[in-house]
Amino acid sequence: MFETVREINEMTSIVTDGRAEYVAKIIFPEDVPVYRQLVRISAETPNIARIHGIFTINGRLCAVRDFVEGPTLEEYREMNAPLSDWVVKRLVLDVCRGLAPVHTAGIVHRDITPSNIIIDRNGRAVIIDFGISRTVKRGKAADTMILGTQGYAAPEQFGFRQTDARADVYALGVLINYLVTGRLPNEERAIGSLGKVAAKCTRPDPADRYRSAREVAYALNHPFLGVNFLCYVPGFRTGKPLHMVVASLYYLCLFLFLMIISYGKDAKMDVWQFLFFVFDLVAPVLIITDFLDWSKRIKYTASMSKSNLRSFKIALSVLCALPVIVFMSFLN
DSSP, X not given: OOEEEEESSSSEEEEEOSSOEEEEEEOOGGGHHHHHHHHXXXXXXXXXXXXXXXXXXXXXXXXXXXXXOSOBHHHHHXXXXXXXXXXXXXXXXXXXXXXXXXXXXXXXXXXXOGGGEEEOTTSOEEEOOOTTOEEOOTTXXXXXXXXXXXXXXXXXXXXXXXXXHHHHHHHHHXXXXXXXXXXXXXXXXXXXXXXXXXHHHTOSSGGGXXXXXXXXHHHHHOTTTOOGGGGGSTTTSSOOHHHHXXXXXXXXXXXXXXXXXXXXXXXXXXXXXXXXXXXXXXXXXXXXXXXXXXXXXXXXXXXXXXXXXXXXXXXXXXXXHHHHHHHHHHHO
């Protein structure tokens, strides 16, 4: 299916299917589960080079991705330095958008560096290489292999503990610092709101960092808020004013509903009021808004197309809400 055009290095080649050129990277059997997930994830975000699948090329197992034309982020900075805070923020948010679904799937990139990010023709930052990615394995004390680029690798990547999304958060902090100052944090610290985000990202203890790329993105968009749990709350995750206003009205209505039905000498809900509150007012919203990215964490829904997933969410919401309404109507 693919023919080799030229070799970039011993692990990577440019290949063609007769219509376009792609990048083929040699992988190992243990990498296959990660890349199968990345095939789906990369199809849904423009900030990851599209991975088309796993193929055998010249007798070697390879992951084949789009060939993204453009300078690396390192080259981009050299050509355009100094970068404004606005440009740095835009580029890092692109990287966060690429990493967010990766982290949701339980995958850690472990090598976020300027050389692994391309600025494409549209000016977007695109993550191109997942060569040392791994899935988080519950219960393991440390990674099997010590990998990562010096300066960008988190302390735990040197054998102290198992890596999770916070290792990528550390690299994001180093990336922010580099884009602002041209140097690593141990050489020169960025200042201002970007410097504050970078400083929290690069704290030695993972527990003191942001927990995921989504939280880093929220911190960049809301530098003075400092309440990152809002990035998980339906209506506040995108930071769009209209969404937040609608969400605030919804939460106000929930609060008023609780106050009204709880008002009285008993000051408590009966069983059916409670079930109505949970299954008809709360659960459908959590389902439709994909609370905590639940659809991406379940194998059955993770493989669905957007249109099928939308229909599934609506059907599931109706199935969740309808029984309580029917039973309450029957009792009345």
